[in-house]
Amino acid sequence: MEKSTDTSLYLRVNKQDKDALEELYDRYEKILFSFLYKMLEDKGLAEEALQEVFIKIWRGKGVYDESKGKFSSWLFRMAQNTAIDLIRKRKKPTVPIEEASQMVSNDEPVEEQVVWQEKKTQIEMAVQHLSAEQQKMIDLFYFKGHTHETIADMCDIPLGTVKSRIRLALKKLKTSLHGMQERGAYDD
């Protein structure tokens, strides 16, 4: 059977097709849960955020079309924004790192995990091209959801330049990611 594209599933979801939503859910459950867990460091909160994301999709809050880029990028941005809302709404207990690492799955790699692993390696290498300060900036901005004020404090830079520094960090990330993907093309 032909695998539906994300976009075609999303269009069916717009028509309140439950099967299509379930299929999107299955496709993205694990990466979203893992990503949200990385951000929120709490399984309950990660589940809450994940549910919020799918409620938004189901109720048509936030509209996707292909002019907005890849569906996955759009979905991840919505998940990231949802997690930030949760972070800012409540104080969360910090989970010790040992506990976090125990939760890492030891499953045999399946196809989806292989793809994930490839992307992970790629983005990790791209991140390594950034300066330590830029890496910290992306972590604070993207994963920790800190405000510009906090980032200015933590990185000891003027508030007025926080945004342009973040942009610069992301731009450099983009450039090294592109470079790698082009080199990757030769490997294939």
Add this chain to the structure above:
Amino acid sequence: MTNIDCDYLVDYLNGTLTAEENQQFEQHLTTCTECQEIVEATGQLPYLADPVEPPTDMKARILSNVFDETVEQNDQPKALKPAMSPIPIHKKRRKENVWKPLLAAVLLMSLLGNGYAFYQLSDQPAGTETAIQSIELQPNEAFTGTATAAMIEEEGLLNLVVQADRLAELEASQVYQVWLIKDGKPIPAGAFSPNPNGEGASYYQLETTSEEWDTIAITLEPKTGNELPEGQIVLSSEI
């Protein structure tokens, strides 16, 4: 930066723009390759996460909450409404393996005409562990219908088939809703409406085992898709 709109990029990614600014920036994205590429690159960052195994029953919880349009707040798992408990239960249980897997598959198909359910059960390697538990549900006083539930466990999935008959006709919006209950907390587990012969059946699949549940109940709900029971319990049993 070539355009004043490029300034919005970071706030856009952060979700702090107003709806109007957001729209304006999305317009900008269609014309600015650099912002576009940065947005795409940022969309790769989630892959940095280490894989974490989601809880097995999370999917059932989330999807049932998502499909329940009436619930605005989904923060907490809610307890059964006070009016709903205690549930009148007359324990009568049989554990047996009278149904062969093939029979169960055929039953599923005949109940649902659902090819998907059939393949779920039949497309298994030989020797797959299958546990079948059959439960007779007991009617509440004043309810004339009867129902049998089959819990079929295969490969970590619980297939719940409910078959009922001698059911009264329903109004158009009403539905018989099946619930699995643990410590007074119900989750929806299938729904059916009676056919003209007063028969109804449902099929539901969860990533759990039957041990995780203590009670199965059927309520008469005023509408479909309820996340929590509103109506009366008409049939129930311990598991």
